[in-house]
Amino acid sequence: MSIKKQPKYEKIADELRKRILNGGYDVDQAMPDEINLAEEFEVSRMTMKRALEILVLEGIIYRQRGQGTFILPSNFSQGRINVLNKESQGLTKLLGERAVKSEVLQFEVRFPEKEVARHLMIEQTDPVYEIRRVRYVEGEAYVIEHTFMPSSLITGLTTAILDQSIYRYIQEELGYTITSSHKMIRADKPNEWDQKYLGNLETDPVIEVEQVVFLGNGKPFEYSFSRHRYDKFVFTSVHIGR
Amino acid sequence: MSIKKQPKYEKIADELRKRILNGGYDVDQAMPDEINLAEEFEVSRMTMKRALEILVLEGIIYRQRGQGTFILPSNFSQGRINVLNKESQGLTKLLGERAVKSEVLQFEVRFPEKEVARHLMIEQTDPVYEIRRVRYVEGEAYVIEHTFMPSSLITGLTTAILDQSIYRYIQEELGYTITSSHKMIRADKPNEWDQKYLGNLETDPVIEVEQVVFLGNGKPFEYSFSRHRYDKFVFTSVHIGR
DNA sequence: CAGTGGTCTAGACCACGGA
DNA sequence: CCGTGGTCTAGACCACTGC
Numbered sequence: 001m002s003i004k005k006q007p008k009y010e011k012i013a014d015e016l017r018k019r020i021l022n023g024g025y026d027v028d029q030a031m032p033d034e035i036n037l038a039e040e041f042e043v044s045r046m047t048m049k050r051a052l053e054i055l056v057l058e059g060i061i062y063r064q065r066g067q068g069t070f071i072l073p074s075n076f077s078q079g080r081i082n083v084l085n086k087e088s089q090g091l092t093k094l095l096g097e098r099a100v101k102s103e104v105l106q107f108e109v110r111f112p113e114k115e116v117a118r119h120l121m122i123e124q125t126d127p128v129y130e131i132r133r134v135r136y137v138e139g140e141a142y143v144i145e146h147t148f149m150p151s152s153l154i155t156g157l158t159t160a161i162l163d164q165s166i167y168r169y170i171q172e173e174l175g176y177t178i179t180s181s182h183k184m185i186r187a188d189k190p191n192e193w194d195q196k197y198l199g200n201l202e203t204d205p206v207i208e209v210e211q212v213v214f215l216g217n218g219k220p221f222e223y224s225f226s227r228h229r230y231d232k233f234v235f236t237s238v239h240i241g242r
Numbered sequence: 243m244s245i246k247k248q249p250k251y252e253k254i255a256d257e258l259r260k261r262i263l264n265g266g267y268d269v270d271q272a273m274p275d276e277i278n279l280a281e282e283f284e285v286s287r288m289t290m291k292r293a294l295e296i297l298v299l300e301g302i303i304y305r306q307r308g309q310g311t312f313i314l315p316s317n318f319s320q321g322r323i324n325v326l327n328k329e330s331q332g333l334t335k336l337l338g339e340r341a342v343k344s345e346v347l348q349f350e351v352r353f354p355e356k357e358v359a360r361h362l363m364i365e366q367t368d369p370v371y372e373i374r375r376v377r378y379v380e381g382e383a384y385v386i387e388h389t390f391m392p393s394s395l396i397t398g399l400t401t402a403i404l405d406q407s408i409y410r411y412i413q414e415e416l417g418y419t420i421t422s423s424h425k426m427i428r429a430d431k432p433n434e435w436d437q438k439y440l441g442n443l444e445t446d447p448v449i450e451v452e453q454v455v456f457l458g459n460g461k462p463f464e465y466s467f468s469r470h471r472y473d474k475f476v477f478t479s480v481h482i483g484r
Numbered sequence: 485c486a487g488t489g490g491t492c493t494a495g496a497c498c499a500c501g502g503a
Numbered sequence: 504c505c506g507t508g509g510t511c512t513a514g515a516c517c518a519c520t521g522c
Contacts, residue, residue, distance in 0.1 A: 205431060230430065308501035
């Protein structure tokens, strides 16, 4: 449904990813070399390299000079919601079929503290929305979000929107693209809010994600603290190289 | 001191990173465009793109078609040790000047459980080292590591090495290169070991990192669980695009 | 030595944003 | 329209691995 023009290297990466996950290549031996793949997809070698590089960064394959390209057996199992380093979509999209509901605890406009203004790259005289929501997955509380957004940028927010997905509103109604995010992940002891709304015991830790999210025009539009139930989430991350 | 051949795009990225951090470019306006930069560094436009792409992925700059390349004000402050998504070096290197010491709690060779063998991509009949260490930074306990390594791959380990840095041994003595890692980060309640060795209270959470680390030849050599004091670490991660 | 992936080039063409 | 970054090419040359 996405009408977006997708570059060749992305289409190829998608196709190869599908093949690999469906067992289209033998795990025990090298995949076809990049020259053959380039011929098959009728692209230049550089473009094929770029497609393969995506899969390398996703941790799906590894490549070795003089040897070939090999599939990396997928590690790690589940049980918790897996928040990949490569996504910044927000819960609603992350879960797909599972029902996500929100309860709005706070929704107001005010002047930001210095720290908030700094992260949003605005002046302290530019008003921001301050929002607190509890997010429920299939009726169970999973996350408390505490979010700041510049009201001049994200206009027309209503509680009706907050009940659903802010991200969808920003992308579909306001027409912005969301391109990048900077996250800090840490653990913390539960505070009163966590205990009250996440149903946490005094001894249940929370995972807090402090995040700045950017639009395609380079402007930060969200500065938020999300406190997750420790038994429901895990954060994965792949690092390559040097 | 590194005798390694460094590609042009890395050298350029290093130089630009230095300039940006030293205030060499005005934050309020676009950096020189890629054509001019390519001329300055006497490389092709593609190579300059690649250098700039590194900085984009590091979250230092952002680029916009039709607009230019801009510096992204560095967000986030400190107080805890910052474990970047882009590193897999191990504590010793991460800290540099700060004194890191280890206390070896366990060091033996045995046959691995099924899960361990699976993550290390070996048979259950291939023996592994099982190692538990407490890592101290300036005399204070920061992390408990529980590590498995194939003994056929990482040969000649001794307690003397474990007292220092395993990674240094692998790279400098065994001559391997460490290229990538897959991490899962989660929070947990402290167990007996955490409370005993990290000096944690019953209510202090820990951050557990489950990790598989790979050598340049694609072989996993480490499967480990590191439990960090929640008040000493933070994990950062930058996500770009699409 | 042959076969692989890694780097780099010079240039074409496209897409987007602002004047 | 111009100036920016994004995609893609065809090919050269290099570096590493294993035979």
